[in-house]
Amino acid sequence: MTTPETPLRADARRNRDQILVAAREIFAERGADVAMEEIARRASVGVGTLYRRFADRETLIRAVFRETFQVVADEVHAALTEEPTGWAALTRVMRQSAWLHVSVQSKSPTVTAVVRADPDTSRLRDHLLDMLGEVVRRAQDEGTLRRDVAVGDLALLFMSVVNQAPSLTSEAARLAPGRVLAIMMDGLRAPAAGELPGRPLTRVDLNFGDRCPD
Template identity: 40%
Template sequence: MTSDADTVVRPRTVRLRADATRNRERIVSAAREAIVEFGPDVALDEVARRARLGNATIYRHFADRTELIRQVTLSVMARAAQCAEDALVEEADAFSALCRFVFEAAEERIGALCPMLSEAFDRRDPEVAAAVGRLDRSVTAVMERARNAGQLRGDVAVGDLMVALTQLTRPLPGTGCLGFDRFAQRHLQLFLDGLRAPARSELVGTSATLEELQSCHK
């Protein structure tokens, strides 16, 4: 039998949990943008300012900077994987799905974040390993669909795509160029045109996998 106390407490408990979830999401989002601008050593005061929360709220959710960066890393990989999965389902044309993933992943700032965060998380962490695996599978599925449709050249793999995406969307050091996104979009389109089949050149070496890219940082 439900008591009067239960009736009073439960709605407030639900609200508190919802507020806590929103605050956590605001912190991760603010940290993501701050890391893009200042690097992984950004002051937590700056993260708190961007999230419009007190420092104490950050420490209630994250024990230290390492845990916050870990969560940002997981969030970036999850969002990128979701971009690939949505594109695969929603785009009728296989190469359009690949293009959509590339541009949406660029909007997630994956190029600026991944190089900085790659040194900061433990690849033996089961949650990190699962996130990497999901990203690999999702992007591979998008690329395989385009390849099977005869639209993607056969000598590239997920690692090749992620290297290019990272390099072409990483802000140039010391430029402070507010319009850099415009240039990144142009360069990504040039890169995507180069992925189309039939290939007009033969690439040197072998295609790179995501696993090989990870091993470069070990």
């Protein structure tokens, strides 16, 4: 059971938020094994301040992933609640792909080990994937999303939006996410122009190490 956190003063909260933002950005760019000193520099805080807020790398990783899963889950819930159709909810969720880049998967063995070992992080992750599955179900039931895709396919598409080629010009980097997303949405629309190879990729294919039901 998680112990409730003691409320922080405004300056301490600000430092904590800056550290989490910096860590999330660096984890997305380079993985979670980057030096803690570099995270502190990105956050414009001292290393001592970082370690007062987060005792070690594992604590920081848990905090980043818990917050990210929760924020994205809140966004997906809002889309399901507020959008008139499943397709509109899906489109809105796809625009959150910058957050989902770090939320859904990480190539870092450190992150994999920490997330698997933390019940709260795993629970938030699974809750998020449950809601993404509901977005898929609604859009497919209304006939707007092709039926040969699943949550795992969406997770890969999310990450494709933000994993841009490093050699893009500044203009191309600005235009690319919107263009890639529009192309993806056209490819996801039903009726589909043709069949996809293989089978739909599910949450099990994301290889979290703990099999989840579809």
